[in-house]
Amino acid sequence: MLGEMWQFRGRYKILHMTWFAFFLSFVVWFNLAPLATTVTEAFGLEPGQIKTVAICNVALTVPARIIIGMLLDRYGPRLTYSCLLIYAAIPCIMFACAQNLTQLIISRLLLSIVGAGFVIGIRMVAEWFPPKEIGLAEGIYGGWGNFGSAFSAFTMVGLAGVLSFFPGAFTLSTGEPLNWRVAIATTGVIAAVYGVIYYFNVQDTPPGKVYRRPKSARGLEVTTKGDFWFLMAMNLPLTAILMLLAWRLKGVGFLTDASYPIVLVCLAALYLFQAYNCWAVNKDLMSSKKRYPAEDRYKFKQVAILELTYIVNFGSELAVVSMLPAFFEGTFGLTKALAGMLAASYAFMNLVARPGGGLISDKLGSRRITMAVLTLCMGLGYLVMSSIPAVRDSLGYDAEVGASGALIVLALVMTMACSFFVQAGEGSTFAIVPLIKRRVTGQVAGNVGAYGNVGAVAYLTLYSLLPDGDAGNIRFFQVLGIAAIIVAMLCFFILEEPKGSFAEHHEGEAESAASSVSTEANI
Missing domain, CATH: 1.20.1250.20 (MFS general substrate transporter like domains)
Structure with a gap:
């Protein structure tokens, strides 16, 4: 595989196009960090406020990775990745047009969904490479795509700097520079364009191979009753971490004393809704109407x-x-x-x-x-x-x-x-x-x-x-x-x-x- 991976055909074309999709999603996801000081000065933010904006950048990635995993199994990686990349332009442009802290937080929360793109390529690569080569293939996908965060750190400031040489084009009448805003919006537009290119140049599986879908994508299918309760327990930290993020948002004034309890109740309801969906998928197992044969079980x-x-x-x-x-x-x-x-x-x-x-x-x-x-x-x-x-x-x-x-x-x-x-x-x-x-x-x-x-x-x-x-x-x-x-x-x-x-x-x-x-x- 090492000698063939530089080819741009067959499964290697899929691998290269998919890691680049992941690369762009990480460029978008991490486009704030190198410009954080500039954004802080532009809005007059306090240190705690910009830190909260940064934390919002990973907030919805937690539930988004669960939801996108479900969509992925249902609709396939080609459509799912393309839609996510096209979607990335929306929160990027929202952030670039933000006028206050609330708008910054909302746009970064929406942008955090883009960070869930990683899971899509995992299945795409797995469909095209056999188990004996899956480690290297997934490693290339994850490692080269993950480099998007470092690439963003090194290029966002440079891009904003280049745009500053055109003050007439990227400055408001008030004198406020638009270079950082244009730089962030540009990353989203590039991702959206590549999303279209990706859709028309990849396939979910090699020709003749069937894309296997679960009977229901509402929740994770398990194969024993004990594993169902284990799943319920392991879903608790996902909700708990969102509650922790809500506490941080309350600390910077984004959530008030009145809205904070409502958010906590909504997050608890989200856990119950997720648990219900998992029950719906596994109810035949839990009611003993279904029993998986040994060869079809997993732990x-x-x-x-x-x-x-x-x-x-x-x-x-x-x-x-x-x-x-x-x-x-x-x-x-x-x-x-x-x-x-x-x-x-x-x-x-x-x-x-x-x-x-x-x-x-x-x-x-x-x-x-x-x-x-x-x-x-x-x-x-x-x-x-x-x-x-x-x-x-x-x-x-x-x-x-x-x-x-x-x-x-x-x-x-x-x-x-x-x-x-x-x-x-x-x-x-x-x-x-x-x-x-x-x-x-x-x-x-x-x-x-x-x-x-x-x-x-x-x-x-x-x-x-x-x-x-x-x-x-x-x-x-x-x-x-x-x-x-x-x-x-x-x-x-x-x-x-x-x-x-x-x-x-x-x-x-x-x-x-x-x-x-x-x-x-x-x-």
């Missing part, structure tokens, strides 16, 4: 553990990316520009680390052991990062003189090493997801993906409550490390190797390898 504990792995890898990545520039700046007394460049190395590792994790999963011979080892190494990596302030002090750091180049390089190497295991762990997680139960792959990916955002919000909230400076940073990285080590133990002792992990075909496929190759060549 929900597999999904639950993957949800936890995504909390500690992708959830921690989102949280660390948010605080890492300030960490380098405060720890070593660096300028904002230099600290930002060093912190960007964490996201840059996505280009190789996530495909690397998928490739290791393909080659090691056990996806369970790969997942466990990478998660354990990630936990140890975060504990090593928690020691950076101590290493700095032991090497005679002088705040007035500043950090030496060697010390900064050492910290950078420690950060990139940890980043590799974090993102390789993400690749390993989604090397397993498509192998759990093929017909509900979209919903499984949606649930696992949503837990990544649960982790991000939980970790960022924790970070906001810790003391500033070294003490808070040390405690933060220690929490990340210990959480990862605990999940690694669950992977070692509870996670099971998926059936057909290295097979030539996915579960339920009847096509022969020769037939698959011949039909693919005709695309």
